[in-house]
Amino acid sequence: MIWLSFEEFLAIGGYGGYVWGSVLVTGAALALELVLLARRRRAALLAAAHASRRRQA
């Protein structure tokens, strides 16, 4: 193991802010993309359901 303690791991040799700022923003952005895609899918299905009800009415 290259780190002697958890604190040392978090500090990443003094570059913790830069390194974690890269990793966490990347992870958060990709997770957010999936959330937005799920919402877009629900909205599209909702719109399609409304449209088909209108046509039947």
Add this chain to the structure above:
Amino acid sequence: MSGYLTPGTGAIAGAMSSASPQGRGRRWLQFASPAAFYGPAGTLAALLLPLSLVLALVGLYIGFLVAPTDAQQGDAYRIIFVHVPAAWLSMVIYAAMAFWSAVGLVANTRLSAMMAGALAPSGALFTFLALWTGALWGKPTWGAWWVWDARLTSELLLLFLYLGFIALQAAIDDPRRADRAGAVLALVGTVNLPIIYFSVKWWNTLHQGASVSVSSAPTIATPMLLGMLVMALAMWFYAAAAALLRLRCIILEREGQAAWVAGLAQGEGA
């Protein structure tokens, strides 16, 4: 995957137009129909997402717990494990988007254009992430978040190409015309790809040269290289899954009037 090749569901049968070509090509061409590809796209995404998560965990483990500290850059170099894969993907996605744009222009297949449109936001996101992580790497190693060097500037141009493609498609009401206009823009923009890739060779850039290339042995330690490649694969699978999920949304939005979408919408209780 052979299950996808068996025709016969209502959606696939309904989507087949009477003009579809006969013979051996038909088996594959049936997936050029948005309705027929909707299901397989979801299955593929459901396979790729968990795979991508596992690979990302393995890649981060290698990058943060196995790979040694860099002799020149200290531990700031660990940004490489997200920066390089994100930057690769920003270019790979653009190439894929241009490819599907070209197929859409030549073959006039709706699904290809939808595919190009589905890739663009993911490409823009990865380009943004490449620039973001690059800024966070530049500050501690160069002393500046941003410099107008050829690599950074051409990557910024790539972001504008993605945003321009998205804006252009959104600005044109007729989907077929929007697809064609977007496709032309995407194809013209491909000249930027070799400029990004070779910028560190052609110009004297502050950005470092390639650590990994096809023509020569990598210039970095094995665990560093391995971590980077595993992360690249993870992001590749993720990007493919996200693009397929977005493709499904686009199909639903564009085929909203079709009977199979109405059935799906009611079936899922939306």
